[in-house]
Amino acid sequence: MSLSIFFQNLINAISLGFLFALIAIGYTMVYGVLRLINFAHGDIFMMAAFFVFYTMTIFSLPWGIACLVAIVLTMLLGLSVERVAYRPLRNAPRISSLCSAIGVSFLLENFAVVVFGGRPKSFYCPEFFTKTFILGGVRVLGINFVTPLVSIVFLSLLSYLVYRTKNGLAMRAISKDFDTARLMGINIDRTISFTFMIGSGLAAVGAILWASRYPQIWPFMGVFPGWRAFTAAIIGGIGSIRGAMVGGFLVGFISIMLVAFLPELAGYKDAFIFIALILVLLFKPEGLFGEE
Amino acid sequence: MSILKADHLTIRFGGLTAVSDFYLDLEEGELVGLIGPNGAGKTTVFNMITGVYHPTQGEIYFRDQKITRQSVDKITALGIARTFQNIRLFANLSVIENVMIACHLRIKSSVLSAAFGLPSYLQEENYIREEAEKLLKEVKLENFKNYVAGGLPYGEQRKLEIARALATHPKLLLLDEPAAGMNPQETKELMAFILEIQEKYKLTIILIEHDMKVVMGICKRILVLDYGKTIAEGNPEEIQHNPEVIKAYLGVEANYA
Known part of the structure; x- marks a missing residue:
């Protein structure tokens, strides 16, 4: 493999890694506060792409504004899912909320099939995203510049929010000790809503970038990115935001580099991601950055 | 003025009556001791007052306002704070963050102003940091x-x-075995410290404690629980000579003397 092709793959892997990180954070944050795997997260991601599509086609809004609207709508969707499907089960056994999460996932997917239709739709993105640039012999797609930049902005915002603000502090307090946090006067419901909004918002950003990269959207588009991001969160150590970022990168690298170096194994891409998961679970079950 | 009135509280967990018919009328500024053998229901009383458990029967009034079945954070906001028998700090967070968490209550700004980092929000953020530092200085933990x-x-x-409990600006402070494990x-x-903060913050305090020196030393009034029932109430002198209490404790009184 020539050096320029290697760099091309590297840039691809970084870009994809950021995408997985954005999605994985939604899993890890919700797990942090509720000890619940939000299986509907991948479908919330899918809905975000459709929100962009329909705000553009129905209200003929420009792309940028449609994206903003879609992010807000997705945040509201995440908020409502928590209200309707998880909050009433707050004191129920863990397994009930887990079932509820899977239920929401199927509900959203089938809702999308019925309402949006099962046939893939093409996703509009600015011309710049699909343009190829040649830098020192390396061919780089526009989207591969945009993804890391946008991700860095949002991930920094997130770090600021979680580590520097009182809402973030409340979130961290809840994830450490739910009951004591309440006794400190923290409004648990509000903080959990906030967590879902942030996680869903990041998923929406991820969905827009994802759909710009693979410009077709359909009701099951969230399933595999969801599973991979979930794997990324587990590998990094579920509950840890830093872990989700690192796990996301790892999954991104495996996806791209495996295909690049061993093209004959390309079809087993996901198998390798899950092998990585199994290895981590065997040797460091709390994940790379997780707490024991 | 009555600050807390626990009006005949009873709580059952399945068939077990953990606390039955608990009555306490607390005057502002009092320091009351709550003692009793292990499993007598002392911590359960705290859990009912703070809203963690809801009593099966009976009502709780805080400054004449009914707080039974209110949510925990609302009760905290009204001015009831507690500490725990087994320390429950946020162990992975820094000392100052622990205190800042408890200052949250008095912050008004919304999630949105936080998300956009509005000036009003940043101002409040600085304010709670200063508050927390002040409080740490008072308890001589500022170096940590x-x-x-x-x-x-x-x-x-x-x-x-x-x-951390003080940071919520409580009027009523519930201390659950603060001397446990201390030399x-x-x-x-600690005894001096409790009296000092009581004076300084005009607190009313309920104290659960096994160390009789502490209880007898600083409480003016003591309630004794055994198997969920209040078996005695009175000043330290009366409690020490109460035959019921001696029976429940099987000789603890002798140790104290």
């Missing part, structure tokens, strides 16, 4: 402010837990 809370010596963790010297300092 950036330490991880779980790494502090035991006695300091107890103090931090009290500082005699630390215990002596």
Whole structure:
């Protein structure tokens, strides 16, 4: 493999890694506060792409504004899912909320099939995203510049929010000790809503970038990115935001580099991601950055 | 003025009556001791007052306002704070963050102004940091402010837990075995510390404690629970000579003498 092709793959892997990180954070944050795997997260991601599509086609809004609207709508969707499907089960056994999460996932997917239709739709993105640039012999797609930049902005915002603000502090307090946090006067419901909004918002950003990269959207588009991001969160150590970022990168690298170096194994891409998961679970079950 | 009235509280967990017919009318400024053998229901009483458990029967009034079945954070906001028997600090967060969490209540700004980092929000953020620092200074923990809370010596963790409770600006403070695990010297300092903060913050305090020196030393009024029932109430002198109490404790009184 020539050096320029290697760099091309590297840039691809970084870009994809950021995408997985954005999605994985939604899993890890919700797990942090509720000890619940939000299986509907991948479908919330899918809905975000459709929100962009329909705000553009129905209200003929420009792309940028449609994206903003879609992010807000997705945040509201995440908020409502928590209200309707998880909050009433707050004191129920863990397994009930887990079932509820899977239920929401199927509900959203089938809702999308019925309402949006099962046939893939093409996703509009600015011309710049699909343009190829040649830098020192390396061919780089526009989207591969945009993804890391946008991700860095949002991930920094997130770090600021979680580590520097009182809402973030409340979130961290809840994830450490739910009951004591309440006794400190923290409004648990509000903080959990906030967590879902942030996680869903990041998923929406991820969905827009994802759909710009693979410009077709359909009701099951969230399933595999969801599973991979979930794997990324587990590998990094579920509950840890830093872990989700690192796990996301790892999954991104495996996806791209495996295909690049061993093209004959390309079809087993996901198998390798899950092998990585199994290895981590065997040797460091709390994940790379997780707490024991 | 009555600050807290626990009006015949009873709580059952399945078939077990953990506390039955608990009555307490607390005057503002009092320091009341709650004692009794293990499993007598002392901590359960705290859990009912703070709203963690809801009593099966009976009502709780805080400054003549009914707080039974209110949510925990609302009760905290009204001015009831507690510490725990087994220290429950946020062990992985820093000392100052532990206190800042408890300052949250008094912050008004919304999630949105936080998300956009509006000036009003940043101002409040600075304000709680200053508040927390002030409080840490008062309990002489300011040198530890950036330490991880779980790494502090035991006695300091107890103090931090009290500082954290104070940060919610309570009027009523519930202390659950603050002297547990302390050596005699630390215990002596703790007693002075409790009296000092009571005076300074005009607190009403309920104290659960097994160390009779502490209870007899600082409480004017003592309630004794046994198997969920209040078996005695009175000043330290009366409690020490109450035959019921002696029976429940099987000789603890002799140790004290």
